[in-house]
Amino acid sequence: MLTFLAGAFLGGSLGANDAANCFGTAVSSRMVAWRHAAVLAALFVVLGAVTQGRSGLATLQGLAQQDARAAGLTALAAGLTVAAMTVFSLPVSASQAVVGAIVGASLAVGGRPDLTRLGKIVVCWVGTPLGAMLMAFAIYHLLWWPLRRLRLSLFALDPLLRLGLVVCGCYGAHALGANNVANVASFLAVDPRLGPSGAILVGGLSIAVGILAFSRGVMLTVGRGITPLDPFSALVVVMAEGVTVHFYALAGVPVSTSQAIVGAVLGIGLVKGVQILNLRVLGHVLLGWVITPLVAAALGAVLAAGAGR
């Protein structure tokens, strides 16, 4: 029961925080209503989880050996870390929290995490913002040139951009589900009654509930806090983030959608040749990325060590 509740709590926290990466720019700039974004994100997260969430699950399950109790405590540690960051309306990587918690809990009880697998995960974490940056740069140029040639009036362009934001947001939510459900399902899957498929479904649903119930505040903050984007740039950012995260979902490594978003925004900055990031907020985001795995590891170690006594 602890494992189930902790996993669901983690899923809810993840959904509340990460949905902003799919629809945050559109919602905060009033291009899409929050309630529409939340419903679509919830639907597509579950779809992505169920159809393409298995690869990441295998990676996390192989990171360290965990029984049901350990999994529950680790999920609790990761969930508390994500929830704390969400309370402060900071984008946080649930993937980093989960990996940090798993590694910390494993080390606290004398276990040996798979360092090769851990190394692969860390390399992918570094590659996420870089890849998203390059992807945004490329997508911007690919799309801007034909749009500029067509010279659509705002009466034609605006509906297209709005539709594009909705479609890309749904794709981003699908990628989020496909990539991040492993963060939740890796704990739930220790329950033999669920198994991998059940764990993925429950994980996806818990993320969806988090989106529907708690994502509004973060969606409004993420879009406004980091940088003001014009509608076309917002579309490119979300598209780049979705493609990058989906790529890593297929590679079987849970990565941070928040890091992908920031990388994509940097890519837009490269295109425009200007500094368009709110550096203070960016600083907070980067601090969160450093603190998150460390705090989660510490919490995981404390909980695992305390339970061990």
Next chain:
Amino acid sequence: MFMFLFRRNRELREQLGVYVEKARVVLDTFRDGLRHYLAGGLDGLDGYVQASHSGESACDGIRRQVERDLFAKSLLPESREDIMALLEHVDPVLNQAEDVVRQILLQRILLPQAFLAGYGDLGMRCHEAGMTLFDQAAAALRNDPRSRALGDAVKACESRIDQSEQQLVAALFASDLPLAEKLHYRDLVTMTAAIGDLAEDAANLLTVFALKRDA
């Protein structure tokens, strides 16, 4: 399948097209009113005042309807704000044109013969600035690249209006007219030249409007 997205905006585009056309009519009425005044004085000018007022009121009605409809369409917030700003900047041009003709009649301003040609020149340049502005507005709404060149044309008109205004005011104060009359006629000249200033402000806004969609 997605044509409904564009249908919602078509009405708005048509409304704005009607607004621009009615605005042209208001300026043409201003021009015709000035010509009548320059040729025949104040008699019959009230017809032009009423026509100008009716035209300007019709434009106001369309503007209010557009503002109401803006939020029901599928334009992005930034585009809605741009269109609101466009209407807010164009409307004063029409108000000023209507006001000039009305004040000529209300204050019974009888400009001396020596200044009629200069004033007529000023008035026609203001008309040209306004009409070029409306061409620019129509082009900007179509995302036509000529919008920026038209903006430059409005600014060029405004420069010529400034010159005309200065020459006329200098001529007024160099004349033997009593000071009170000089000041009275100067106010008319300044009020008329303000049409050019307002047109230039609106043109600057439209240039930014076009640049945003080019960037």
